[in-house]
Amino acid sequence: MxxxxxxxxxxxxxxxxxxxxxxxxxxxxxxxxxxxxxxxxxxxxxxxxxxxxxxxxxxxxxxxxxxxxxxxxxxxxxxxxxxxxxxxxxxxxxxxxxxxxxxxxxxxxxxxxxxxxxxxxxxxxxxxxxxxxxxLDRPQGRFVRRSCDAELGDEACKVDLNDPRWHEHVTTIGTGPGRCVRVDGGGDFLAGWFEGGVLLWTDTVGRRRSARIRREMANADCRVLELDGNGSGPGQGASCTLIAGCDKAFHTCREKFVNQLNYRGFPHLPGNDVAYSYVVRGAMPLDGQPVVK
Structure with a gap:
């Protein structure tokens, strides 16, 4: 008061x-x-x-x-x-x-x-x-667009991130220039599995930190992660959790997460080229089949 x-x-x-x-x-x-x-x-x-x-x-x-x-x-x-x-x-x-x-x-x-x-x-x-x-000045509601507007693991997505298929517990074994870190493991997941995902860790004063994984390079022994954003990443020896990456495309939702029924985008939405074009016989199949299969 x-x-x-x-x-x-x-x-x-x-x-x-x-x-x-x-x-x-x-x-x-x-x-x-x-x-x-x-x-x-x-x-x-x-x-x-x-x-x-x-x-x-x-x-x-x-x-x-x-x-x-x-x-x-x-x-x-x-x-x-x-x-x-x-x-x-x-x-x-x-x-x-x-x-x-x-x-x-x-x-x-x-x-x-x-x-x-x-x-x-x-x-x-x-x-x-x-x-x-x-x-009041921020967009409210949903946008009609091809890509998914949910975040992996949220209430709309419904993917359970506690499932061992979607995360891995690792330890940092080195840091590089910029926002690059090297973590152990790598043989249990396909290369690029965590690209676009999230790295979670606890800093030296006990705060939970996270960073988006911009790029991932993996071999049988370790993974090298390039993180988005600024500031420092986890130090050497830190315990971290990797969350799988999702590019919000329908194909990824179906093939990687088997979660197509909860996809929050409109993959069959025609693009501008279709909206502003006119029908030409033989130019495209007009058989009523979905644009994305």
Whole structure:
């Protein structure tokens, strides 16, 4: 709850500052302020050493989506480049407070927003804050398209990822340049079985991490995985789980997962070339058979 509205007279205006409380999905709470001293209220400590500052904030009437930016220096004790690139702060809730730093009981909650995007630029992080109306601007419902719109293993897909056919427990035996890791095993699955899948592991501080597998190269002794995204992957000796890859094509759903009855795409949808063309005798079979068999 915010405090009662402050009387912002000339005497108090010189003691006003902004405070930001950031609450991550994993429960981590961080506090920052643009004043030069540490403040504390509501169980959070707001530190000045982040160099945090904010852009102009606009509040629109109606359902318009408002946004603003906050930025600050990366600090090993709070916000690290590795955490930013790993997506730890994605979707975090940020509260912006106007506070009288000489008496923190005089404060007002200005807005509550979520981090829509956070990036690293020259040793600083820049976070875009989205208002509560942001979900209204996102596509709702399903799209009519050929590829599947489900995620492997979710409620719509219904593939049981606990089945040993769709996962493998491995240990990293080496790391390479960029986002490449080498894991043991490889003889029990076909080459490319995990390409497009997910690598799961627990980092050194106990957080669950995941990364999409961009490429997979396998032989009888090991697999070399190239991971998507930024930040560091699992270290050597880490216990990981590989989840099978799915390219969301109907053929893959049928032949690899035997799950064609739950396919969430429209593989027989004609393309633009068919929609804008005209019938020419002999150009294509017009026998009513499905486009994808």
């Amino acid at each position: 915010s405090a009662e509205p402050m009387e912002l007279g000339n005497a108090q205006a010189t003691t006003l500052c902004h405070c930001w409380r950031l609450t991550c999905a994993d429960g981590l709470v961080l506090g920052f302020t643009d004043t030069d001293q540490t403040l504390a209220f509501d169980g959070a400590t707001f530190t000045p050493n982040s160099g945090l500052n904010a852009s102009e904030v606009r509040e629109s009437a109606g359902l318009a989506v408002d946004s603003s930016d906050v930025e600050g220096a990366l600090n090993a004790a709070s916000i690290t480049e590795e955490d930013v690139r790993a997506g730890r702060f994605d979707g975090a809730v940020v509260e912006t407070w106007l506070v009288n730093w000489s008496d923190v009981t005089e404060r007002r909650l200005l807005r509550r927003a979520t981090i829509g995007e956070i990036s690293v630029q020259s040793g600083r992080f820049v976070a875009s804050l989205e208002s509560a109306a942001a979900p």
